[in-house]
Amino acid sequence: MRYLGLAFKNLFRSPKRSLTLGVNYAIVAFVMTALLAFARGAASNVSTSLVRASAGHLTVSGQYAASGRVYGGMLRAPEVASIARRELGEGAQVLPRYLVRSAVYKGGLSKRLSFTGIDASIDRGFETQMRFSQGSWAEWAADPNGVALTEAQAAYFGIGAGDELVISLRSRFGAFNTGIARVRGVYATDNYFMRDLALAHFAFLRGLDLAPEDAATAIYAYLPRASEAGAARERLEAALAAAGFETSRPASDAEAISAVSAASIRYETDKEGRDRVMLTLSTLDEVLGLVRSVLGAVSAVGALVAAVMLLVIAASIFINLRMSVNERLREIGTMRAIGVESSAVSGLFVLEAALLALSFSLAGSALGALACLAFRLAASFPPGGSLAVFLDAGRLALEPRLGDMAAISAAIAAFAAAFAWLPARRGGRVAPVEALNSAF
């Protein structure tokens, strides 16, 4: 402890050198803090947006085989939902949805849109994310044929609330079917994953797809805590298997994404020749797997850049410490003469280097965190731009965390200590008489 006080006193013995090195540490810490803040913010933002738009903490999707063919989606959906509610507890929300991708025709124009069909009486998560410029949620909910389109979709067709659209799709069985939908709302949203979402009613889309009454595309379960998804999935798998369903987990991140986003697809031939319902249970982590990999890569690149910067600084650390030892030879000789061990002398120099690194990197991290917060508050971006997926209400989602800042500072301090060790050790080994009489 006594050396700690001494080390603190010696931090700015050579102000210029200390400041030069310190600024380098601060810059590295600043960059790393900002990068990690971006990665964390992006992951959190994507996760939140996805959960609020098109994925549950737990998503049940799959296929069913009937009469020699395998169709996308599930049968016995009410039973699956009932089992899920029982197993996941009262705090969980279980929401069946029907997804369809179909062509829409109006006034000579056509476009393929992705429709999400929900039961408006229980599935109200979209309501708070939609800012209606025409119509309203209530009007849409009251009309079984009602659809709510984004402003971009409505602008493409040149339509508004009250207009009718022809929806035509190739149903799951192969036959074309059509329906007339009425636009009951035109909305804008900040949620990146909702920007192409055309909202319709579950029963309308199921009927359009010529699907049986107990069919659904997927069931989304929202738990009180996302961290419970893994354990919840295990309980649900067991319960569904006991009820006669075949269950599985997605084999890859891509399969998980496909499971939560796939609209009904044409049938395939059933090679097994027995009727059954095959369910895939995906957790949000699996769906986010690809996103997390990308963001992890971003962080890794950042860490690599930081490592390169630190390696450049390493030479500077080494030279600075050698100069420092050389300048303080008499001090070293005095300490050795009064009985301070060689290791303690070396340790003192290492401690000084580490403390310098720690203090400046903490300052750099703090500055980085403040810059992130300031940027988040001050800068807003257009919702439709290339940064859209990283935006939260038009602002870049940056989440600096104390833990990250502490870890970055500790890592830089350890790095500085490591590169300071060699010259410090040589300084500590100088004989007291030599230290007092000659230069190093």
Next chain:
Amino acid sequence: MVRVVRFSMAAALLLGAALGLGAQSPAKPGKTDPAAAELVRAFEAKLDLAGLDVTNDFTLVQKKEGEADRVLRVRVYRRDAAETFTLVFQYPDSERGKGYWRSGADLYLYLPSTREFVYRNRKDDVGSTDIRTDLFGRPDALGQFWATMAGTAKVASWECDVVRLDAKKLDVSYPVQKWYLRRGDGLPVKVENFSAGETLLRTVYYVEYKEVAKGKFIFAKLLSTDALEKGRRTLLSNEGITTARIADYKFSKAFLEEQSR
């Protein structure tokens, strides 16, 4: 009595509500009218080229409003008796070498860029046009549809019998169809294709036929118009029709691969 009336009214209301709710399900007659069946068999017999090998070149011209015409040329080798055909794209250069090969219920699309065969079902579009691959092959309407008479109509200058087809199962592209059969020779001159909800999706006009063998016909020109996307239509011309025997190897994946080399 009052109770029966009330029950009937309630049932009628429920039925009306069910039918009016959102999208529709097809009406199913459940049986075939003998007169309609006879007409269908008659024209299918004329269009059934089983026993013949047919080679022909099709030119498809697709027109969309506001866009340049898209032209495709394909050569088709057909052997309906064996339920097989090979279709090879010849124009434009971007499509050259692509093709379809059908054997029974299996249809494969060959992509020369990746040299792979992609499995499709029989209802794939040819080059993303309105023309479906099930146009080439043995007709079998009564196997998939219930047929009923739907009156008469005049198409151009021809008096026609109208036969309505309703799908027995919903695995056909157009579950409801109306065929306008020319009274003189029983050949179809117009076909209206409807969705399961009976919305008109497409109309095909068989403008011209060619007799390839005694009592056997193949269409020489047809015009397909999209009912939902106004202004979109495809004109199909059938040229160079021959019935010379086709070498067996032309009905194989290897032949398709060879065409792209």
